[in-house]
Every structure is written in C-alpha cells, then in structure tokens.
Amino acid sequence: MDKPIDAPTGVPGEKPSGKPTFAYIHFAACSGCEISFLDNFEKLLEIMDMVDIRYMTLINDNTEFPKADIVFVDGAPCLQSAESVEELKKARENAGYLVSWGGCSTTSTINNFARGGQAPQPQHESFPPIKRLVKVDAFVPGSPPGPEMAYNVIRAFVKGDTDYLKYLTSYSVGGWACGCDLIKDIVENALCIGCGACAFACPTRAIEMVLGRPCINWERCVKCGACYAQCPRSFQPVPLMDRMMEEL
Amino acid sequence: MGGYQGFGKYRGIVSARAADESIRSVAQDGGTVTALLCFALETGDIDGAVLTRKADERWTPGQLVATTEREIRESAGSVYALSPSVFQLKEAAREMALEKIAYVGLPCQVVAVRKMQLYPFGGRYVGDKVRYVIGIFCSENFPPESLRNIVEGYAGTPIEKMRKMYLAKGKFNVASDGEIRQVSVKKASHWAQDGDHVCPDLVAEYADISVGSIGSEPGWNTVFLRTRRGEDLFNRARDQGRIETKDMETVQPGLKTLEKLAVAKKANAKEAIAKREQMGLYVTRDMYY
Numbered sequence A: 001m002d003k004p005i006d007a008p009t010g011v012p013g014e015k016p017s018g019k020p021t022f023a024y025i026h027f028a029a030c031s032g033c034e035i036s037f038l039d040n041f042e043k044l045l046e047i048m049d050m051v052d053i054r055y056m057t058l059i060n061d062n063t064e065f066p067k068a069d070i071v072f073v074d075g076a077p078c079l080q081s082a083e084s085v086e087e088l089k090k091a092r093e094n095a096g097y098l099v100s101w102g103g104c105s106t107t108s109t110i111n112n113f114a115r116g117g118q119a120p121q122p123q124h125e126s127f128p129p130i131k132r133l134v135k136v137d138a139f140v141p142g143s144p145p146g147p148e149m150a151y152n153v154i155r156a157f158v159k160g161d162t163d164y165l166k167y168l169t170s171y172s173v174g175g176w177a178c179g180c181d182l183i184k185d186i187v188e189n190a191l192c193i194g195c196g197a198c199a200f201a202c203p204t205r206a207i208e209m210v211l212g213r214p215c216i217n218w219e220r221c222v223k224c225g226a227c228y229a230q231c232p233r234s235f236q237p238v239p240l241m242d243r244m245m246e247e248l
Numbered sequence B: 001m002g003g004y005q006g007f008g009k010y011r012g013i014v015s016a017r018a019a020d021e022s023i024r025s026v027a028q029d030g031g032t033v034t035a036l037l038c039f040a041l042e043t044g045d046i047d048g049a050v051l052t053r054k055a056d057e058r059w060t061p062g063q064l065v066a067t068t069e070r071e072i073r074e075s076a077g078s079v080y081a082l083s084p085s086v087f088q089l090k091e092a093a094r095e096m097a098l099e100k101i102a103y104v105g106l107p108c109q110v111v112a113v114r115k116m117q118l119y120p121f122g123g124r125y126v127g128d129k130v131r132y133v134i135g136i137f138c139s140e141n142f143p144p145e146s147l148r149n150i151v152e153g154y155a156g157t158p159i160e161k162m163r164k165m166y167l168a169k170g171k172f173n174v175a176s177d178g179e180i181r182q183v184s185v186k187k188a189s190h191w192a193q194d195g196d197h198v199c200p201d202l203v204a205e206y207a208d209i210s211v212g213s214i215g216s217e218p219g220w221n222t223v224f225l226r227t228r229r230g231e232d233l234f235n236r237a238r239d240q241g242r243i244e245t246k247d248m249e250t251v252q253p254g255l256k257t258l259e260k261l262a263v264a265k266k267a268n269a270k271e272a273i274a275k276r277e278q279m280g281l282y283v284t285r286d287m288y289y
Helices: A032-038 A043-050 A082-094 A109-113 A147-159 A162-168 A179-187 A197-201 A226-230 A238-247 B032-043 B069-074 B087-095 B107-118 B144-154 B185-189 B194-198 B228-239 B255-278
Strands: A021-026 A052-056 A068-074 A095-101 A138-140 A207-210 A213-216 B012-018 B048-054 B061-066 B101-105 B130-136 B162-168 B171-176 B179-184 B209-212 B221-225 B243-246
Touching: A021 A032, A021 A082, A032 A068, A032 A147, A043 A052, A043 A147, A068 A082, A068 A147, A082 A095, A095 A147, A138 A147, A138 A162, A147 A162, A162 A238, A179 A213, A179 A226, A197 A207, A197 A226, A197 B087, A197 B107, A226 B107, A238 B107, B012 B032, B012 B228, B032 B048, B032 B069, B032 B101, B032 B130, B032 B209, B032 B221, B032 B228, B032 B243, B048 B069, B048 B087, B061 B069, B061 B087, B087 B101, B101 B107, B107 B130, B130 B228, B144 B162, B144 B171, B144 B185, B171 B185, B179 B185, B194 B255, B209 B228, B221 B228, B228 B243
Parallel strands: A021 A052, A021 A068, A068 A095, A095 A138, B048 B101, B101 B130, B130 B209
Antiparallel strands: A207 A213, B012 B221, B012 B243, B048 B061, B162 B171, B171 B179, B209 B221
16 A cells, blocks of 8 residues: 655654655666665665655655655656656655756766657657756766765765765766766866776776877767766865775 | 975875885885785785886886786886876776775876765775775876887987886986986976876875885885875884885985975966966866865
8 A cells, every 4th residue: 555645654653753755766767777776785774774765666666756855866857758847847846955866867878869769659759867957956977876876975965964965066067978078178178187087987988098098989988977077187075085084 | 293284184204115125126216115015915905906017118008907916016116107097996896806906096096096985976886995095196297108208309218228217306317228318307397298287286195105205215215104094004014024114304305305396286286277267267176185
C-alpha cells in the first residue's frame, strides 16, 4: 500500500525523524547514475542515517513524487513530452535543494545526440539539460559521477558545508560541458598544465594526452562534462584541501 | 623553526638523503623520494607508485605504475617536461587493482589529485586508494619541444647525449659525459608553459611529503613533512636507516633561499592573475593560495 505523500517514513505512529528528506527522480537517461549512487554499498547506510529516502525508483516503491529537502535529478527531460516537463517543474517546486545529478541532467550527455525519429515516439527529439527549464542549486557532472560524489553532496547538504557545495553551484561546472570546454576555457586561457586529470576523469577514454595537452576523440566523447569539472584549473577547492590536509 | 612565508602548512622540515649509495648515484639530488618509495613498497605501505621517468633517448617523459623496486629505481631523477601522470592513477587502481598507491608529481598535479579525492566526478573509488602524495618542488615546466630547444639550441648539447638536467644557482645545467653546459634560467624560462605563470606553489603545499633541492647542500634534499601519514612514513624510513637527515637550520644555503623563491613565485603568480583578469581572461576559481 502506498504511504501518504508527506507522511514520515518508518513504522506507523513513529514520530518524524527530523532528518532532511531526500528524493531521486529519473528522466531520460540510462540507470548508470542511479546505480553509481547505489554503489556507495555500505555507505548507503550512512546516507540513510543522514537523510530519509522518500522516493527513488530502484529502492523505494513510492509512486508519487513527494516534497523533499534535497532532490537529485537524473536524466534529461523531453520537451515533446508534457508529462516529463511538468514532472521536472514539479520536482523543482517540491525541492528545497535541487541537485543535477550526473551528466544527462547536467549537460545532457548522450541526449545531445538525440535527433528523434525513433519508435515508439519518433517525435521525441529534444532533451536539454535541466537548467534550461528550472533553477539548479548544484551540478554534478560525470557519466556517471563517482559514487563518492553522492555521499559527499548529501553529507555537505546535511552539515551545511557550503565550502563544499559552492564549487558545484557554478553554471560553468554545469555548462555545455564536453572536451570543447577544456580547449575553450582551459587551453585557450593558458591555464592547462598537462597534468592528465581530464584523461583520468573521462569515462569513455576519449582523451589522450599528446605533448602534455588533451586531444579529444570526438567519436568517443559523450559530452558528460567530467573532464572540465575534474580539471584542477576549472576550480581549486582550496578551503577543502586545507581541511583535508588536517585529516591525513 | 617557523615564521617562514610561502611554504604552506607543514609539520616539519628537514634536510635528507637516501642512505643507500646506489640510490644516490642515480638520483637527481639526494634520492629521498626513491628511498622512501622503495621502503614503502618493502613494508607493504604501498603496492605500487605512479611515477615519471625518461622514456627514450630524447628524454620524452614516460609515465608508469611501478610495482617493483627495480622500476622505482629506474625512475629516479627528473625530466623537466610535461608528464600527464594523473591518468596513470586510473590504470593503477582499475587495470592493476592496486589498493595502496603512491603518487609522485608536481605541485599542480598534487592539487589535481587532491581535487580528485574531494570531487571524484570521474574515476570512482580511486581517491581512497591513493595512500601517499609526494610533491616535487617546481618553479616551472616545459613542453618536450621547449626542453629540446634549451638543451640543443642554447646549451648546444644533442639531447641524446644529455645525462642529467638540473637547476642550480640561477642556471639550467645540461650535463653530458665530461662536461656541463649552462643556460641562464631567464633564457630557459622563455620556453616554459604559460599555465605555470599563474601557479603560486613552489613547494607542493598539498602533498603528504614535499621534496626538492633548494635550500639544502648538493646531494641532499629539502623535505617538508605535511601530513601525519607523510611524517609517519618518513620517520619510519629514517628509523630503519633508509634515510639520513640533517637539521635544516644548520645547512647552507638554508631555508631563507627557499623562502625567497617561494615568495617570489607567489608574487609573480598574483601579478599574472591580475594581468589576465584585467584582460578579461578566465582565471581558475581560487587559483591563488
């Protein structure tokens, strides 16, 4: 039986936990980013200690999308599907803090290659990144992002760690991100130092370092944005690095 | 000890070298990094290390995941050219299934590794396998063709004949059999990659252990111990007789020389950043530290 939408989770009669609530909504994408989220393995238990998971296709069979303090949006909405666009708008309305989780919601990734014309809905052709339609509070590019990113973002949100989240709020991190951004924003601004972090981050191994610079294999690039986000010259999280050094 | 500017945070500074003569004979300076890595491999603190070495006669920098003492020793010495070795961390963790990896790189690469550990957009579960990050002091770096221009164009030494390159007293030294030719650093700097000009970090401020030569006597390293885990590894290697040390305050030219250069690099970076921003160019968020 479905629970009432805004009822607290847990056994009937139990008081609300007071934990922030979490929802995960899925648009056009494979399930890779959701699986990456689940690949937190035992750390999922820590995530469940930090937030109440109210809605998530693979682990919670709630049918209606509830209000939640933090919402992960996975995948790109389809402009030719009114239902999909309305669902996204509703997600924004229902979200305290909206995270564009993964490449498809952040940069559209392979949805950039959609041209429509395919059964069962040939008219479905436009799958923009979600920021074209709604305001996004944090972007996590990558196809999929490392599982640790889900844990890190949720922990930062719960702890109010704005130092961590502030680097994800920039629209340049969630921009039209692909190998082009490395050329346009890093190499063309004389910032590249040939470290190889972009090639490291690329999930399809589309980047080869030649003479210390990224060379992008455009046939392989899926436009997920991981390379630009991972580049130490897109942003340097100095306050976080300072904190990390204390712990090591 | 303390009160110095431009060194970042650290728990200790010491002058050090490998106790093993056979390491010192192939090392850039004191062989501290090579000795530390050999020790860590032997004790099981690491099961491999991502390193850079001279890959061919033309001094092309090659990246490798070293899993034997022999490979570590073969990677001793510096190549002053771009080596995109951060990529090899993925090979080490994914292809070779290493669990405890040491990484040796330049200050900018140390930042890349730290950022990857904090924000793993790509490369899942690699950051937690990086056990030690060892940073090498760096004033600037060169594209491979720049290096060739300096060595062959200025010093007049065919690059295949070069045995070692090193910076000392404002000179870029090209050593071949029987002679050392010098190029002023100012001349050589003309060929440095431009991305280095906004870098404020000479002494790898975010490494577990930072190692260079500036400040110590010839044949010795200046070593910053920055994290507890870095300090612990170093102390164990020293206690086991793998590393010899000297009090940094007793050696010449000493930390004042290093401080001068570290502060100058920061000042130059600040100026370069301001200039670029004035031109309307994008500069890395939080580039300066």
